[in-house]
Amino acid sequence: RLPFSRVTEEDLAFFRSVLPGRAVTDPDLLESSNQDWLKSVRGSSELLLRPRTSEEVSQILKRYCNHRNLAVNPQGGNTGLVGGSVPVHDEIILSTALMKDIRSFDSVSGILTCQAGCVLEDLSLYLEDRDHIMPLDLGAKGSCHIGGNVATNAGGLRLLRYGSLHGTVLGLEVVLADGRVLDCLATLRKDNTGYDLKQLFIGSEGTLGVITAVSILCPRKPRSVKVAFLGCDTFEQLLKTFQLCRAMLGEILSAYEFLDSECMRLLNTHLQLSNPIRDCRFYIVMETSGSDPTHDEEKLHSFLEAAVTSSLVTEGTVATEDSKIKALWALRERITEALTHHGYTYKYDVSLPVEQLYQLVTDMRGHLQGRAKSVVGYGHVGDGNLHLNISSQAKDPALLAAIEPFVYEWTARHRGSVSAEHGLGLKKRNYIYYSKSSQAVALMGQLKALLDPKGILNPYKTLPDEQ
């Protein structure tokens, strides 16, 4: 149904003329682009293109891929978790790795404009020197690209405070399947001239167009950042602590994350990270960011006193200096890594009403009755986003059959989303109906047909087989 690439010598000669020295066919060099970070999906592409400009991307698509029906897999830092960032068969890989220019930064408005291939951490460091920060942060920051972040509508650790990319992204430059360059790269906070086209591409996983540049609103760097690591005995206490914290910390609260005791065990075992407080059933990583260190300190102190006095929190530690802050954050950010050492992992990323967030983990444990090596829960409490991870020694079809569709049915029953922030990619696309109506999916299909009539952009991703 969908086009495969059939790259001939003539095709190659064209790509080499457009991208001298940047049309890669060496199988060793292609290896890391064919496989995802989790090593769960592998494609067999024989061609990796590394354009530097949107004009080059346009030429590749217009004069060639769309014309010749050659399927293309747009790829950023290849840190996705749902198989969206690698080819499924032999699609041509179109990498943004060489599109790393920062075009402008306005320190009055805080608006940054850059190419899609800029690494998130590089942008953070660039802004750090200019008294600003990126509005998003995530564990993969060292390798993920901003273009990929936007294409997958990445959530991460700062969403609670700065909101989603649908609000902070101000403009996009996108190359459409037929090579047209769509310039929506506004650098204005407000613009109501017609439909907000850029929104279509935020979260579309490269299936509607190739994002080549981004403009984004960056908050000022907070003068004071503090992190508290707290322990609770029950999830109910953890939620009550969240309520207390919203009330008492208000505008300076910038993250409220959690992990369970099983996560802590994996961090200890596989990464030798030690627990900074005594053992508890649940842990909170909480961050404040504000403009006045004394005020922030007072607010945090009052909150902690209230949380301890009311026995919501059993123990805790606070960090204000950078190295200790990083160490506390590592306990949250490195869980994914610890899991990769633990065995084969079945990963789920769901949104739920916050009251039901942990019940899914408990119910899953009961449902599996010890058949898994471990069932762990962690995630973004403030956003109602649970990461549920189930490990086994190796791939285990019987275990998978016990997990799915149980996990999706449970989520749908509680009106949650079966993909909160990871997207659908290759692996989750056929579960879309658990969270979206058939009317909605049909309209998505119509949008795909409108923007990419030949289906050359990231085929087999996002949309389900049956529409």
Added chain:
Amino acid sequence: RLPFSRVTEEDLAFFRSVLPGRAVTDPDLLESSNQDWLKSVRGSSELLLRPRTSEEVSQILKRYCNHRNLAVNPQGGNTGLVGGSVPVHDEIILSTALMKDIRSFDSVSGILTCQAGCVLEDLSLYLEDRDHIMPLDLGAKGSCHIGGNVATNAGGLRLLRYGSLHGTVLGLEVVLADGRVLDCLATLRKDNTGYDLKQLFIGSEGTLGVITAVSILCPRKPRSVKVAFLGCDTFEQLLKTFQLCRAMLGEILSAYEFLDSECMRLLNTHLQLSNPIRDCRFYIVMETSGSDPTHDEEKLHSFLEAAVTSSLVTEGTVATEDSKIKALWALRERITEALTHHGYTYKYDVSLPVEQLYQLVTDMRGHLQGRAKSVVGYGHVGDGNLHLNISSQAKDPALLAAIEPFVYEWTARHRGSVSAEHGLGLKKRNYIYYSKSSQAVALMGQLKALLDPKGILNPYKTLPDEQ
């Protein structure tokens, strides 16, 4: 080219059966729905429909309007400023006035779900009792509907702090032109299952679908709100004061608005509102919202001291009690009203890089050389959004010819937007090319054709005559 309504007795019988007592044909009752708030545009509709449910809206569109090619003008509170909210000819008016149910509010997550016809101020009062606020606020709050706010992507006074509706709206229920009910009414902060369809309808001015329900993320009510009214001698000082204020007030800054001395004169003359400080060239209305009154007081005090010491601000007054806060806000919110008493007003609403914000007013005064009764500037400094208003005794085609296209060319030259928050509606749609590329406008046309192939929804709005 576009369908007119040709309402027959048979049609009327159908509408009366679906909406007993709510299919209005009395010309007196239709009067206020045919004319916009500014009295600048008047339609000649003979039928006003007042559905209560999305099912009724669906029946009206599916079984009748789409089938019979009857054009429809969706209408909320009819407070729009660009002629988008009234019929142009004899389109059927589809009012959301009776869709006023609040469906749910979750005080843990702050997520409100309600029908499209809820009046913004009613929602604010409802939330007030529940310790939350709406993430948007605007002068028209007493009559505008939340559905209309979303359809026009309303900006307003809180955007600086809480961001745009593209970020705060979590879900929409939309009836499409053919009567299909699109249920995207999620109540989750994160959901990456497929394309984010609801974004299409935010800011599409009723041309792609009729919004019937909204879910929206509401911030907690701040424990302390303070407003300062300050005077500056130059716009450069006003901008420097903004920079100082972003640095010193940080996370508690919730609005930074301005008006010029000419606005103050109109407020004095037409509404008898007096200036609370001595005369200056520019005035700032600045608001802080925070969770700790003492901390906020300290921050505001330090900022004011620094602003006065460095001679950025020449005079000022601060309000902490509700009635004085309202009085200070009135000086900003009632400028539009004062202008309606001043004569015929040509209204412009542009986004610009903040450094150039007032230069347009100065240049326009120079360009018109006294031909206008007055040229005033006010707006949302924090968002780079200027409201430029030019008054004359009565409609004056020669004056208009001097203003346009000058104002649009000036804005385009500075890479601004010719409509920051008012939208395009009927009056501004043909200026879209000053801010959008022909590629982008063409794609908008394709989206319109996909979602409303017969063009029955709010015809003559948003999209330009020539595509």
